[in-house]
Each structure stands twice: as structure tokens, then as C-alpha cells.
Amino acid sequence: MTTYRAVIVEIQNNEIVSGNIEEIKSLAETSGAQVIQVFSQNLKKLIPSTCIGSGKVQEIKEFVKNNDIETVIFDMELSPSQESNLEDEIKANIVDRTGLIIEIFAQRARTKEGKIQVDLAQLSYLLSRLKGKGIDMSRLGGGIGTRGPGEMKLEADRRTIKDKIAKLKQELKLIEKNRDLHRKYREKKNIPQIAIAGYTNAGKSTLLNLLTSSDAFVEDKLFATLDPTTRRIKLSTGKQAIITDTVGFIQRLPHHLVDAFKSTFEEIKEADLILHVIDISTTEFNHHTNVVKEVLKELGAEHIPVIYVYNKIDAVEIPKETFLRYPKQRPFIMMSALKGLGQEELLKKIEESLSSFWEKLTLKIGHVDSWILSFLLSNGYIISQDEKEDYTVIEVELPVSVAGKLKKSLKPGQLL
Ligand SMILES: Nc1nc2c(ncn2[C@@H]2O[C@H](COP(=O)(O)OP(=O)(O)OP(=O)(O)O)[C@@H](O)[C@H]2O)c(=O)[nH]1
Numbered sequence: 416m417t418t419y420r421a422v423i424v425e426i427q428n429n430e431i432v433s434g435n436i437e438e439i440k441s442l443a444e445t446s447g448a449q450v451i452q453v454f455s456q457n458l459k460k461l462i463p464s465t466c467i468g469s470g471k472v473q474e475i476k477e478f479v480k481n482n483d484i485e486t487v488i489f490d491m492e493l494s495p496s497q498e499s500n501l502e503d504e505i506k507a508n509i510v511d512r513t514g515l516i517i518e519i520f521a522q523r524a525r526t527k528e529g530k531i532q533v534d535l536a537q538l539s540y541l542l543s544r545l546k547g548k549g550i551d552m553s554r555l556g557g558g559i560g561t562r563g564p565g566e567m568k569l570e571a572d573r574r575t576i577k578d579k580i581a582k583l584k585q586e587l588k589l590i591e592k593n594r595d596l597h598r599k600y601r602e603k604k605n606i607p608q609i610a611i612a613g614y615t616n617a618g619k620s621t622l623l624n625l626l627t628s629s630d631a632f633v634e635d636k637l638f639a640t641l642d643p644t645t646r647r648i649k650l651s652t653g654k655q656a657i658i659t660d661t662v663g664f665i666q667r668l669p670h671h672l673v674d675a676f677k678s679t680f681e682e683i684k685e686a687d688l689i690l691h692v693i694d695i696s697t698t699e700f701n702h703h704t705n706v707v708k709e710v711l712k713e714l715g716a717e718h719i720p721v722i723y724v725y726n727k728i729d730a731v732e733i734p735k736e737t738f739l740r741y742p743k744q745r746p747f748i749m750m751s752a753l754k755g756l757g758q759e760e761l762l763k764k765i766e767e768s769l770s771s772f773w774e775k776l777t778l779k780i781g782h783v784d785s786w787i788l789s790f791l792l793s794n795g796y797i798i799s800q801d802e803k804e805d806y807t808v809i810e811v812e813l814p815v816s817v818a819g820k821l822k823k824s825l826k827p828g829q830l831l
């Protein structure tokens with residue numbers, strides 16, 4: 416990864432939300448920035464042309480010149496004209512929060528699907544910026560209907576971008592279709608789906624690795640995971656489920672990204688259970704929890720049962736009893752995905768939560784109907800089996816829909 420020298424600008428103001436300084440710092444570092452300085456300004460009123468006041472602009476300009484700074488990162492949304500005004504004044508790259516997050520996604524996309532999604536987000540972000548610039552330019556031009564050469568070039572750019580967006584959307588559709596087929600297959604097999612969701616860096620991939628003994632990519636940086644990873648997980652009774660690790664959430668997740676990553680978020684929407692992973696070693700964890708709950712609601716996933724996984728218990732100083740007194744979401748468990756603490760309890764909770772997925776039947780099967788036995792062996796989980804001379808009594812758990820079908824084809828007396 417190429418590194419670059421950067422400064423961060425944050426504003427304290429009632430109108431806009433400037434986030435947490437630690438978070439924008441780690442976003443910047445994730446993108447390769449070496450953060451040399453942070454500038455803060457308390458502003459009663461935002462300045463339309465440059466967002467921050469002219470004195471601050473000069474101060475940053477000086478610093479940039481004297482310290483070889485390449486990029487100035489603003490922890491807020493800038494309008495296209497603010498961005499170009501600042502660029503002209505400060506003479507460095509200007510990046511806002513959305514631009515920074517999209518850049519990180521671009522650096523991290525690995526699979527074809529991920530890359531297309533990021534391209535899509537970048538282009539739609541660019542298109543929205545061009546629109547803004549176009550409006551500004553026509554205002555500068557004066558009269559209605561005056562279209563200077565710049566305006567016409569913009570028009571052409573816009574068309575090219577729109578064409579590209581349409582093409583990418585088509586490609587994505589094809590990939591999604593394929594994924595849908597996989598999902599349908601899983602549904603037919605009647606395997607419950609579990610989605611791991613949570614704020615970025617909460618430990619989602621670490622949890623997936625723990626539960627499935629695999630080695631998905633884990634890193635102490637934001638957005639290590641972009642592409643959903645799906646694995647099979649065996650529960651204690653031998654039952655199986657499918658578990659998917661997904662992209663992390665963040666406050667003020669750019670909507671260009673949410674749109675582009677729709678299919679990734681679909682995985683969450685279709686789940687039978689969500690494990691909402693929360694990093695309790697950060698003081699911001701309650702706020703993060705609310706952000707994730709909000710995004711889940713926006714995705715239309717608020718009806719899905721959730722287990723709140725309070726993770727990184729090994730990294731907090733507070734005793735368990737103190738933590739238990741904090742307000743918490745329920746049902747919850749406390750664990751350390753890294754150290755494997757609380758794994759058994761989590762698996763138990765998962766099974767409890769998924770229990771309505773299976774139905775328990777007790778059957779009396781005569782030897783002539785041995786096909787039923789083989790059907791049960793391949794589709795269900797045998798709890799007990801009692802062989803008699805002419806028949807077998809068998810206790811079995813089957814996915815509800817499979818049980819329903821089986822019951823229809825049973826003879827009287829076979830279901831106990
Ligand atoms: N101390 C401690 N660290 C943990 C625990 N779980 C995860 N981590 C660390 O937290 C960092 C992030 O872990 P990941 O599993 O990549 O987190 P993630 O939620 O998948 O992050 P993104 O994919 O970036 O959204 C890594 O450095 C992990 O080693 C834990 O239980 N305790």
C-alpha cells in the first residue's frame with residue numbers, strides 16, 4: 416500500500432456531525448495516510464464557500480506548504496464547489512469523509528463482485544459531484560440556456576458515466592442471479608442461515624473463524640472484509656447451519672456504498688438469525704450498537720431475531736459484574752472471539768434461537784417402510800432409535816417444511 420502525508424480537519428458545529436476523531440484517524444490510516452496533524456475549528460456558522468473560516472484555511476495552507484502534506488481530509492461532507500475552492504486555496508488534494516470511505520473500499524475490493532460494486536459506488540459518487548459542478552457552472556455562466564464548452568464537456572462526461580453505470584449494474588445482476596441460485600439451493604436443503612453483522616473492526620471475521628475453524632482475513636483496520644464469506648457451521652447436536660460474515664457498518668455510511676453493496680446486505684436480510692457483534696473494548700460501543708441497529712432497520716432486517724455478541728471481553732479492564740450492570744441489548748452473550756471464551760454458550764444460544772427451524776417427530780416404522788428410515792437419516796437428526804422385532808421407534812428432528820411433507824406421506828399409526 417502506498418502511504419501519503421495527510422492532515423485532518425474536523426469541525427465542532429451544531430449543524431453538521433463531525434464524527435469521532437479516533438475514527439476518522441483510523442479511516443485515514445487504513446487508506447494509507449500518515450496523519451501529521453489534526454485541525455479543529457469551533458464554528459457557529461459554516462462558511463458556504465469553504466466550509467471552514469478563511470483564517471483556518473490560511474493556517475492549513477501554511478502548514479501544508481511547510482510540511483509536504485499531500486492530502487487534507489475533512490471529517491464531513493463537502494459540496495463539490497467547496498472541494499474545488501479549498502483545493503485552489505490550499506493547493507493539496509482535498510478528500511471528504513465519503514470520498515475517503517469509498518477510496519478504502521476501492522483499495523480493499525478483491526473479488527470481481529466487490530470490484531464492480533466499488534466501481535459502481537465511485538461512479539455514482541462522481542456523477543453526483545458532476546451534477547453539482549454543472550449547476551454551479553451554469554450559474555456562473557449567467558443566463559438560462561447558455562451552455563459553454565465546459566458545460567457540454569460535462570454533459571458528455573455525464574453520459575459516459577451513466578453508460579458505464581448501466582453496464583456495471585448489468586454485470587452485477589448476472590453475478591447476483593448466480594448467488595440467488597445458490598441461496599435457493601440452500602433453502603431447498605433447509606439449512607438455516609446465520610448472518611454476522613456489526614460495526615467495522617468489531618471482530619466479525621474472527622468470530623466466523625472461531626465458529627468454523629477457518630481463516631477468513633482478519634486485520635486491525637477498518638473494512639478488512641468487503642466480500643461476504645459463507646461457511647458451514649456444526650451445532651452441538653450435529654445440526655448444521657450456514658453462516659456468513661459481511662461487510663462492517665460505520666456511522667454515516669455513504670449511501671452510494673449502501674446502494675452499490677445491496678446484494679451483500681441481502682445476505683443479512685435473508686438470514687434466520689443475526690449475530691450482532693459489538694466491540695466492548697471501545698468506549699463508543701453503545702453508539703456503534705445504535706448505528707448498526709439503525710442500518711439494519713434501513714435494510715429491512717429489523718424483524719430478524721438477533722443475538723448481541725459483546726466481544727473482546729479479554730481486552731476490557733472492567734469486571735464482568737460491573738459490565739452486567741450496563742444497559743444492554745438482549746438476548747446477549749459476552750465473549751472473546753480471539754481467545755475462544757464463551758464459544759459454547761454462544762452455540763447454545765444459537766441453537767435455542769434456531770429451535771423453531773426444526774420439528775421433533777416420533778415415528779413407528781415397520782421394516783417394509785425402510786425407505787422412511789433412509790430418508791430420515793439423510794434429511795434429519797436422529798435423537799434415538801429403538802429397534803423392535805417388526806418395527807423401529809425413532810425420534811428425529813427435521814426442518815419444519817421437510818417434516819410437513821413427510822407427515823403427508825405417512826400411513827396411519829406411523830406418527831406417534
Ligand atoms: N482482544 C481481542 N481482539 C479481538 C477479538 N476479536 C477480534 N479482535 C481483533 O480485532 C481486530 C478486528 O477483527 P476482525 O475480525 O477483522 O473484525 P471485523 O469485524 O471482521 O472487521 P471488518 O471486516 O474490518 O469490518 C483484529 O485485530 C482482531 O484480532 C477479541 O475477542 N479480543
Ligand SMILES: [Mg+2]
Nearest residue numbers: 619620639640
Ligand atoms: Mg471482517
